[in-house]
Amino acid sequence: MEISQTEEKELSVDILEIKKEILKMIWLAQSGHPGGSLSCISLIYILYKNIMNIDSNNPNWEDRDIFILSKGHAAPALYAVLSKVGFIKKEDLFTLRKFGSKLQGHPTKNLKLGIEISTGSLGMGFSTSIGCALAAKLDNKDKKIFALLGDGELNEGVIWEAAMAASHYKLDNLIAVIDRNGIQSDGSTEEIMALEPLADKWKAFGWHVIEIDGSNIKDIINGFEKACNTFRKPTVIISYLIKGSDVSFMEHTKKYHGKPPNKEEYEIAITEIDKQIKRIQGDL
Numbered sequence: 001m002e003i004s005q006t007e008e009k010e011l012s013v014d015i016l017e018i019k020k021e022i023l024k025m026i027w028l029a030q031s032g033h034p035g036g037s038l039s040c041i042s043l044i045y046i047l048y049k050n051i052m053n054i055d056s057n058n059p060n061w062e063d064r065d066i067f068i069l070s071k072g073h074a075a076p077a078l079y080a081v082l083s084k085v086g087f088i089k090k091e092d093l094f095t096l097r098k099f100g101s102k103l104q105g106h107p108t109k110n111l112k113l114g115i116e117i118s119t120g121s122l123g124m125g126f127s128t129s130i131g132c133a134l135a136a137k138l139d140n141k142d143k144k145i146f147a148l149l150g151d152g153e154l155n156e157g158v159i160w161e162a163a164m165a166a167s168h169y170k171l172d173n174l175i176a177v178i179d180r181n182g183i184q185s186d187g188s189t190e191e192i193m194a195l196e197p198l199a200d201k202w203k204a205f206g207w208h209v210i211e212i213d214g215s216n217i218k219d220i221i222n223g224f225e226k227a228c229n230t231f232r233k234p235t236v237i238i239s240y241l242i243k244g245s246d247v248s249f250m251e252h253t254k255k256y257h258g259k260p261p262n263k264e265e266y267e268i269a270i271t272e273i274d275k276q277i278k279r280i281q282g283d284l
């Protein structure tokens with residue numbers, strides 16, 4: 001799928017607008033995970049906007065593609081995209097983590113809202129995605145299952161058991177996407193439990209491996225398209241990203257993994273993002 005420069009600009013602005021919603025949600029809740037919510041938003045948004053077959057008016061549609069946020073702590077990113085594409089009311093976003101809210105700190109299955117499974121315990125979402133992909137094969141459904149994983153999440157042993165099973169069953173309807181932002185909760189992934197050579201590991205497990213620049217919209221779309229046209233193997237897209245991206249003081253640090261911004265930080269963050277939006281729109 002070729003996209004025009006205008007479409008690319010519009011997507012970039014949407015992504016920045018969604019980042020503002022995420023920051024507002026987490027700031028109002030005074031709790032949550034900004035770093036890993038900001039890093040992966042381009043992937044989730046482009047999936048929902050350009051790649052997946054879904055219908056917000058018919059969330060139970062049997063033939064829909066399925067997205068699973070295996071790194072469940074990035075729930076604000078999922079909720080903000082689901083709001084942008086019509087599943088969740090915008091005003092509900094700001095009930096994040098409040099008593100009685102359906103939008104808790106980690107996703108709870110709610111098909112009406114487009115939330116396919118409950119996640120938060122790292123590794124579990126990915127293994128569930130194997131079950132969904134197998135079920136689609138058994139039902140002869142031409143649908144894709146997408147699972148978004150954190151790179152720190154790859155420390156979980158269950159990930160590698162699931163990876164082995166997916167290639168054993170030749171699940172070419174399964175696409176794993178790794179947010180390779182290089183930082184987990186306690187520091188750099190390479191310091192805590194080295195992952196490299198990551199692409200080689202997935203290849204050795206029988207996966208088709210694609211590496212992309214996760215901040216480049218064309219690269220993301222091409223990566224997903226190649227993945228969707230892969231046969232007899234599951235695909236993993238290793239997507240290089242920046243933790244906390246587009247907010248200067250949140251970038252490349254573990255500090256905002258699970259820490260909300262205070263009022264002053266929130267305001268600075270919004271000003272920085274607004275500047276970028278204006279730059280893209282050619283107003284600066």
Ligand SMILES: Cc1ncc(C[n+]2csc(CCOP(=O)(O)OP(=O)(O)O)c2C)c(N)n1
Binds near residue numbers: 181184
């Ligand atoms: C089974 C399990 N162990 C520990 C945690 C606590 N935890 C939440 S986020 C996180 C780090 C995840 O790092 P990464 O996947 O790189 O997340 P990202 O940087 O993309 O936010 C940990 C250890 C958890 N949610 N589940």
